[in-house]
Amino acid sequence: xxxxxxxxxxxxxxxxxxxxxxxxxxxxxxxxxxxxxxxxxxxxxxxxxxxxxxxxxxxxxxxxxxxxxxxxxxxxxxxxxxxxxxxxxxxxxxxxxxxxxxxxxxxxxxxx
Numbered sequence: 001x002x003x004x005x006x007x008x009x010x011x012x013x014x015x016x017x018x019x020x021x022x023x024x025x026x027x028x029x030x031x032x033x034x035x036x037x038x039x040x041x042x043x044x045x046x047x048x049x050x051x052x053x054x055x056x057x058x059x060x061x062x063x064x065x066x067x068x069x070x071x072x073x074x075x076x077x078x079x080x081x082x083x084x085x086x087x088x089x090x091x092x093x094x095x096x097x098x099x100x101x102x103x104x105x106x107x108x109x110x111x112x
Contacts (some may be wrong), residue, residue, distance in 0.1 A: 001048055021047040023056060027111045043094035046103075050086050053105055060062075085111035
């Protein structure tokens with residue numbers, strides 16, 4: 001994964017988000033607190049694996065469709081975002097540095 005920490009990333013990500021993975025790139029806001037790096041990297045590496053197993057384009061199609069469904073259910077962006085199956089998996093395991101070693105393919109499906 002290639003980490004990009006340039007000022008233009010501030011324009012890609014709103015103030016709510018610190019990083020975004022679009023495999024093989026990880027866009028991270030400059031000035032991210034170093035103590036948060038392990039967690040952010042763990043979270044985004046899980047997304048990178050999800051993107052690879054779904055052949056990249058299908059990840060973004062699924063993510064977008066599921067987001068629209070969750071937004072209709074919950075009516076609020078933040079709640080919809082936190083209830084996405086891909087995000088649930090990433091948030092649940094972002095602190096586990098060995099998670100990707102033991103993760104099964106399509107593990108996010110159990111979060112639907």
